[in-house]
Amino acid sequence: MKVSLFITCMADIFAWQVGKATVELLEKYGCEVDFPEGQTCCGQPSYNSGYKKETIKSMKHMIDVFEDAEYIVGPSGSCVYMLREYEHILKDDPEYSEKAKKFSRKAYEITQFLYEVLEVRNIPSTFKGKVTYHPSCHMTRLLGVKEAPLRLLESIEGVDVVPLPQAEDCCGFGGTFAVKNAVISGRMVDEKAHHVEETEAEYLVGGDMACLMNIQGRLTREGKNVEVLHIVEILNQFSNEEVKK
Amino acid sequence: MSIRISNDPYDKRIDKGVANDFMRESIASAQGRFRSGKLAASEELGDWEDWRSLGEEIRTHTLNHLDYYLNQLTEQVEARGGNVFFAKDAAEANEYIKKVAQSKNAKKVVKSKSMVTEEIGLNKALAEVGADVVETDLGEWILQLDGDLPSHIVTPALHLNKEQIKDTFVKYRGYDSTSTPEDLALFARKQLREEFLAADIGITGCNFAIAESGTVTLVTNEGNARLSTTLPKTQISVMGMERIVPTWEEMEVLVSLLTRSAVGQKLTSYITAITGVRQEGETDGPEEYHLVIVDNGRSKILGTEFQSALHCIRCAACINACPVYRQIGGHAYGSIYPGPIGAVLTPLLDGYENHKELPYASTLCAACTDACPVKIPLHEHLVRHRENIVELGMAPKMEKVAMKGFVQWASHPAAYKLSSKLARTAMKPWTKDEKITDGPSILKEWTKERDFPAPPKETFRHWFKNRKEEK
Numbered sequence: 001m002k003v004s005l006f007i008t009c010m011a012d013i014f015a016w017q018v019g020k021a022t023v024e025l026l027e028k029y030g031c032e033v034d035f036p037e038g039q040t041c042c043g044q045p046s047y048n049s050g051y052k053k054e055t056i057k058s059m060k061h062m063i064d065v066f067e068d069a070e071y072i073v074g075p076s077g078s079c080v081y082m083l084r085e086y087e088h089i090l091k092d093d094p095e096y097s098e099k100a101k102k103f104s105r106k107a108y109e110i111t112q113f114l115y116e117v118l119e120v121r122n123i124p125s126t127f128k129g130k131v132t133y134h135p136s137c138h139m140t141r142l143l144g145v146k147e148a149p150l151r152l153l154e155s156i157e158g159v160d161v162v163p164l165p166q167a168e169d170c171c172g173f174g175g176t177f178a179v180k181n182a183v184i185s186g187r188m189v190d191e192k193a194h195h196v197e198e199t200e201a202e203y204l205v206g207g208d209m210a211c212l213m214n215i216q217g218r219l220t221r222e223g224k225n226v227e228v229l230h231i232v233e234i235l236n237q238f239s240n241e242e243v244k245k
Numbered sequence: 246m247s248i249r250i251s252n253d254p255y256d257k258r259i260d261k262g263v264a265n266d267f268m269r270e271s272i273a274s275a276q277g278r279f280r281s282g283k284l285a286a287s288e289e290l291g292d293w294e295d296w297r298s299l300g301e302e303i304r305t306h307t308l309n310h311l312d313y314y315l316n317q318l319t320e321q322v323e324a325r326g327g328n329v330f331f332a333k334d335a336a337e338a339n340e341y342i343k344k345v346a347q348s349k350n351a352k353k354v355v356k357s358k359s360m361v362t363e364e365i366g367l368n369k370a371l372a373e374v375g376a377d378v379v380e381t382d383l384g385e386w387i388l389q390l391d392g393d394l395p396s397h398i399v400t401p402a403l404h405l406n407k408e409q410i411k412d413t414f415v416k417y418r419g420y421d422s423t424s425t426p427e428d429l430a431l432f433a434r435k436q437l438r439e440e441f442l443a444a445d446i447g448i449t450g451c452n453f454a455i456a457e458s459g460t461v462t463l464v465t466n467e468g469n470a471r472l473s474t475t476l477p478k479t480q481i482s483v484m485g486m487e488r489i490v491p492t493w494e495e496m497e498v499l500v501s502l503l504t505r506s507a508v509g510q511k512l513t514s515y516i517t518a519i520t521g522v523r524q525e526g527e528t529d530g531p532e533e534y535h536l537v538i539v540d541n542g543r544s545k546i547l548g549t550e551f552q553s554a555l556h557c558i559r560c561a562a563c564i565n566a567c568p569v570y571r572q573i574g575g576h577a578y579g580s581i582y583p584g585p586i587g588a589v590l591t592p593l594l595d596g597y598e599n600h601k602e603l604p605y606a607s608t609l610c611a612a613c614t615d616a617c618p619v620k621i622p623l624h625e626h627l628v629r630h631r632e633n634i635v636e637l638g639m640a641p642k643m644e645k646v647a648m649k650g651f652v653q654w655a656s657h658p659a660a661y662k663l664s665s666k667l668a669r670t671a672m673k674p675w676t677k678d679e680k681i682t683d684g685p686s687i688l689k690e691w692t693k694e695r696d697f698p699a700p701p702k703e704t705f706r707h708w709f710k711n712r713k714e715e716k
Contacts, residue, residue: 009655012705013665014698019705035709038658046655048609050631050640051648058655065658137610169568174608176644179690181606183263186694187572188608217695220680 001118003031004066006074006083006107009041010209011230018209021236022075022110028236028243029118038065042082045175052089059086060096063103071117072107075232076208077139083107084143109139110232111207115148121155124242127234128158132201134192134215136208137170149207149231159234165195173214185214193218196226204228247335247366248595250394251579255602262573268396268404272571275403279565282509283616290505300502301620303495304556307487308547314456314489315538321459325521327534331486338539339370342448342481345535346376349479351445357463357470358382359450360398360559361485361539363581364594367448378448379440381469383433390417396575396583399507399561404574437469447477447531449519451484452559453499454536457492460520461536464500466508470517480519480531486538487555499558502618506560542594550629554589556619561586563613563623569606578603585613589626597630601639604630647687668700 003026011018026033040058047055063086066072074080087104090096114120133150140146154161172178172188179185192215196204204219204226206212216228251258262268287293307314319329332338346354354376356362368378368389380389384402388395391413395401402410407424414420414432422428452464461482463470474480490496504510523530546555564570564584575583580591580600588603604627607613613623634640654660664671675681675688676699684692691697 007705009661009665013668013700016701016703016705016708020708023709035706037662037706040658040661041651041655043652043655046648046651048628048631049644049648050628050633050635051652052632054649054652055655058652061656061658137608137612141611141615168612169571170608170610170612172568172608174610177605177608179687180644181259181569182690182693183259184569184572184606185608187263187269188568189695191572213698214695217680217691217697220696221682221694 001031002070003033003073003113004069004071005033005035006039006042006066006072006079007035008074008076008079008209010079010213011075014213015209015230018075018230018232021230021232022073025110025114025232025236026073028238028240029114029120031118036065036069040065042079044079044082047082047085047089049176056090056093059089059100062086063096063099066103067099069106071113072103073110073113074107075110075230076210077109077136077143077145078208078210080107080109080112081138081143109143109145109207111148111152111235112143112145114235115152120152123152123155123235123238125156125235125237126158127156127237129202130160130162130200131203131205131234132162132164132196132199133167133231134164134171134196134204134206134211135167136206136211139207140168145207152235153205153231156234162199162201164199166191167195171211171215173211175210178214189214189218193222193224197224202227203234205231205234207231248364248581248591249579249599250581251576253579255579258577258579259573262577265404265574267406267409268574269572271404271406272574275400276565276571279508279562283506283562283565284509286505286509286511289511296498296502297618297620299498300558300618301556303490303498304558304619305553307490307495308552308555311487311489311547314491315486317456318454318459318489318536321456322521322534322536323459325459325524325534327459327521327536329536329538332537332539332541334541335365335539338365338483338537338541339367341537342367342483342535343370343374345479345481346371346446347374349445349533351376351479353440353444354378354446354448355381355441355444355473355477356448357450357465357473358385358401359448359483360395360581361450362448362483363395364485365483365539365541367483376446379437379444381437381440381467381473382465383430383467383469386433386437387413390414394576395581397561397564398559398582398584398586404576441472441476444473444477446479446481447473448481448483449473451482451488452503453496454484454489455491455493455496456489458520460518462496462500463517463519464503464513464515465517466510466514468515471515474517474519474531475529478532479535480533481535481537482519483537483539486540486543499619503558503560506562506616506618546593551589551593551626553621554586554593554626556621557586557590558619560618562616562618563621566612566616567607568610568612569608573606578606585623585627586621589621589623589630592630597634597637597639601634604634662706665700665704665706669702672699
């Protein structure tokens, strides 16, 4: 199966290891992964700020870049949801409406792809530890991916998943919200960080770099000893031979 | 009072809300109760999503045929001896109601909880003609005693705890008992009973008007709407023009969605219905009845991309789900309608000028959209508002520059690639121990509250390329 990696700008700039784990995971499950070099950002920051007309330019660029892709897979529920929105945003565009439809319908978040398309149920990862999972808002509520990441995490033998209190509450990132409404955002991430701490987990895990960066930033600011990991970093801890078993 | 409840600038209102730890604790615990109550009450039905779809369908149909149903409602109310008045704005509604009060030489008016009368500032208008309005909903009464304002559309005194309520009773009504809810409620009950008995006019809002029978229905847990509508001889109901259903059948669906979503109840303790004046052979009902149907900006929303905002049945599920409301409370919105629905409705009803920050008071986490029993895409409406604000040239200049720059960056792979390559170097002056604790420019706001990571030495693109070459 051919998969084109959508790295997301967050992972591209701040978390190369998330891209690496995504590529390796896909390959272990038999995918042939390519990386369209011309890709940029999904456009969500400007689109959600109300600059729709302007953003359409970068959206069309992304559609062109991934034109030949069979599947587009990325390590973010939020960014992938944005790719899925292209279809609706460009529905009246004479040149791009059909292209956007095709594009949106081949976009998957990585755990969603593993679970729904590759039908992976057990991950032979050797990762060990007590983890708590933050279900990011766009991933769960908008993309509708609730089961996949949790089931995959729980399938790992050495992983003990402890529930995060008030897990459904937003961490306060919200794109430009974090700087535009910094005071409110600060209270929100503070509450989230406290809930993470309450679980006494060693690791906070999530599927969206932006939310993780936000919560991690608060945890380090408060001097808390919780390691923050993207879910693929945990899922990917096994060798190529393991998967064939 | 009107829709706008504060002249303070947005930032000041936010700072005040965030600094109020008492209030934030009250809200957090109330949100917890409301959310678990709603979850249990909706799960009990077994097919909540079907109920939501039905609710949405009913609201969409009704709004698409609003003129028809309003006509039918009017005919039915008039056939039952009631008077119907269409008010195009707050001023017209208040004028009409003032005239009714004057014609009855009313000195005292009892009012059951109603958001639309808050929206039009009715109490103040009636005071101008010497009629004293007494709020009879417990929460509203507490606020009225202290000159405070509702911070929530279902539980208006949500921002107060029982100690604060006791203090208010002591200060204004010589209360001398404990702060247990039972004692406080009993005291209020005795005080309010006197008001009901002395009232010349009863005023109510309207949860759902039923077109086929000309009935206004009211949902309460305290029975105050029942007393307000049975004791005074003259009755006035005030409704937003969209608060209507075709028949009792649709009312049954919506009232279930309302009470389950609002407070996690199958039904509230009281559902009160008023249908015109007392007919021959009937034992209760008013001698004189007026239904005031308020537009006040609503008809402008019909037929626009925002029409579904008029689906709202005022259950506050979006407010109870909102993590932003949780931190700032209702007053911070500066509108009588707070929370996500307030951020959507307020600029529609009262313009962007005084409310242009509201559409940004959301992380777009969509908890509101998810919670809404009639499927209003609240977070999407907030994005549409932002688009309008940009279009109207009301967005901050700096933001405009930044966003245009961003789009250029995201449309030009060469520039994008270069920046990801140079990010680490660019951030170096502010980096210490692989993090930034006091960043420049827009990072300044971020780093006030949390650290920012330094871009790592390795980049994904470099790793991927090297690996391909190694293979």
